[in-house]
Amino acid sequence: MVDINRYSGQIAINDISIDGQKRLSGSTVAVVGIGGNGAIAAELFARMGIGRIRVIDNDSVRENNLHRQFLYGEDDLGKPKVISAAGRLKAINRSVEVDTVNDYLTEKNSASLIRGSSLVYDGTDNFASRYAINSACFDLGIPFVMTSSIQYWGEIIPVLPGKTACLKCLNIPVVEEGSCSRIGIFPTAVVLTAAIAVSAAVSILTGKLEAGYIKIADARNGTVETVITERNPACPVCGKLTYKSG
Amino acid sequence: MKLRVRYFAMFRDIAGVDTLEMDFTGRKVLDLRKIISSANPEFERRGMLIAVNERYAEDSMDLHEGDTVAVFPPVSGG
Numbered sequence: 001m002v003d004i005n006r007y008s009g010q011i012a013i014n015d016i017s018i019d020g021q022k023r024l025s026g027s028t029v030a031v032v033g034i035g036g037n038g039a040i041a042a043e044l045f046a047r048m049g050i051g052r053i054r055v056i057d058n059d060s061v062r063e064n065n066l067h068r069q070f071l072y073g074e075d076d077l078g079k080p081k082v083i084s085a086a087g088r089l090k091a092i093n094r095s096v097e098v099d100t101v102n103d104y105l106t107e108k109n110s111a112s113l114i115r116g117s118s119l120v121y122d123g124t125d126n127f128a129s130r131y132a133i134n135s136a137c138f139d140l141g142i143p144f145v146m147t148s149s150i151q152y153w154g155e156i157i158p159v160l161p162g163k164t165a166c167l168k169c170l171n172i173p174v175v176e177e178g179s180c181s182r183i184g185i186f187p188t189a190v191v192l193t194a195a196i197a198v199s200a201a202v203s204i205l206t207g208k209l210e211a212g213y214i215k216i217a218d219a220r221n222g223t224v225e226t227v228i229t230e231r232n233p234a235c236p237v238c239g240k241l242t243y244k245s246g
Numbered sequence: 247m248k249l250r251v252r253y254f255a256m257f258r259d260i261a262g263v264d265t266l267e268m269d270f271t272g273r274k275v276l277d278l279r280k281i282i283s284s285a286n287p288e289f290e291r292r293g294m295l296i297a298v299n300e301r302y303a304e305d306s307m308d309l310h311e312g313d314t315v316a317v318f319p320p321v322s323g324g
């Protein structure tokens with residue numbers, strides 16, 4: 001049952017409509033990493049009425065998170081992010097089921113943590129986790145949206161297994177720049193990145209994503225560049241996959 | 247051949263320029279990658295992704311007169 005009044009603002013949009021809203025409320029989204037990008041995304045998913053949200057993180061809230069990480073305030077300092085996040089998400093929308101996993105995603109546990117989800121939102125801050133998500137999502141046939149941000153910039157890559165290019169197709173090098181607190185991260189960058197990435201997630205959940213891309217967001221100038229991507233038939237992760245819709 | 251080269255994200259700050267016109271004497275994306283990374287040694291360290299005419303490009307791809315090439319880093323934080 002869709003709460004037509006509560007979601008009237010988004011149901012009124014043609015390419016959501018009642019059908020899209022039903023799909024959203026029937027979806028389970030796993031948010032891996034509920035820091036800058038992930039916390040904003042989790043809040044948006046709760047507000048738009050995603051049926052079940054699984055928040056996965058092993059961090060506790062620190063003071064230097066508060067300038068950019070939605071869902072947390074001063075009362076949450078020192079608490080596990082998943083606990084604070086779940087409380088806030090339920091306060092925003094009681095009808096959303098929230099599962100908490102107080103653990104980091106690794107190559108070993110990735111499949112068990114994301115199994116059963118309709119989509120994975122990658123809010124992690126390193127390429128080791130991203131590649132673990134990439135492989136597990138391909139093994140399980142689960143779409144995901146990669147997000148990353150640093151300073152004023154963000155990148156977003158939505159991946160539909162067997163249909164659009166995966167991270168290995170693009171051969172994105174594993175370059176770790178160090179923590180956000182050291183390199184710097186401006187709060188508007190995570191808001192812009194999450195806004196674009198959640199829209200991409202919705203386009204996947206409502207069956208509307210047609211082509212792969214990388215979006216490069218610049219929160220200082222307010223610009224977003226799009227680079228179209230194509231699958232690499234020789235990709236070691238997804239080269240042999242074909243897409244099954246639904 | 248003449249190329250238009252655009253830098254995205256922090257490459258703009260590192261190079262100190264958004265867009266430049268280049269007289270390119272090479273043939274492939276790899277040739278251009280070498281020229282750009284020798285002028286900006288930090289690019290290769292951060293990882294250089296390249297798009298030609300708004301499509302993701304591999305090093306083996308041929309470049310053509312008038313192409314617009316975008317050069318950007320993989321962003322890694324969260």
Ligand SMILES: [Zn+2]
Pocket residue numbers: 165166167168169170231232235236237238239
């Ligand atoms: Zn692939």
